[in-house]
Amino acid sequence: MAKPDAGKYQPLSYFQLMEVTLRELLVEKGLLTEEQIRKEVEDMRGRTPERGARVVARAWTDPHFKQRLLKTGTKACEELGLDVPGLKLVVVENTPQVHNVIVCTLCSCYPRMLLGIPPDWYKSRAYRSRMVREPRQVLREFGLEVDEGAQVRVHDSTADMRYLVLPMRPAGTEGWSEEKLASLVTRDSMIGVSVPKSPGTRA
């Protein structure tokens, strides 16, 4: 597919046209203002996986926080000052015995409040259909070999809850600050298709 040329006229696609139509109707009928829509888009773009990384790093350094996070995820996030309206969060913990991974086979449910906008592959038909069917093979294609001694636990978020993987803290990070630890936590490690960076890895 050709790359859109910024200077050239491009006809709207079907879905772009639908979006413009819906937006204009909402404004015309007084249900939303243009300013509200602009602000929501700005907020949405402002949410990045760094929010999730902060949560993970806190759980690594504070066992009581970790307990609360695994019990009532949303409340624990609020403790960190993260504004997560409407999020019903379930945090699942990776251990040497269990590797967790998240998928939404029906659509593309994703903890946007903590990870921002999902990557395109997360919404792809291939990921959604194959991750429940042959998770070890798909994880291998992401470069992750799950130990034969560990259980793979796939979470299909089909309804009202949203899921975040709490990855294992990398070895060799004893005494690290929360901030430094957070820099090792990647988006993919919180979806479960990867693990956090090792202390020696270059960013």
Add this chain to the structure above:
Amino acid sequence: MQSRFQTGDRVKVIKAYPPGHIRTPFYIRGRTGVVERICGAFPNPEELAQMRDGLPAQPLYRVRFRQKDVWPDYRGLDGDVVEIEIYQHWLEPA
């Protein structure tokens, strides 16, 4: 609405194919698993999709299934599982 099942209960997903907006994936219908947790009660999405209020709220469960019970030809390990959120009206005791 009262929760009909408790954590640890064995449940079977109803094998039915009604039309409309259904949040029970096809691949899990007719399969048996174990309730992992009760997530709370939520308006029924099948009703919400029809512009109705979805009340009374339906208890929602997180059910754990052995992959080998879901896919007879599953190639991973015996211990591998998949967990799915399923509304109460899609479950029966197993």
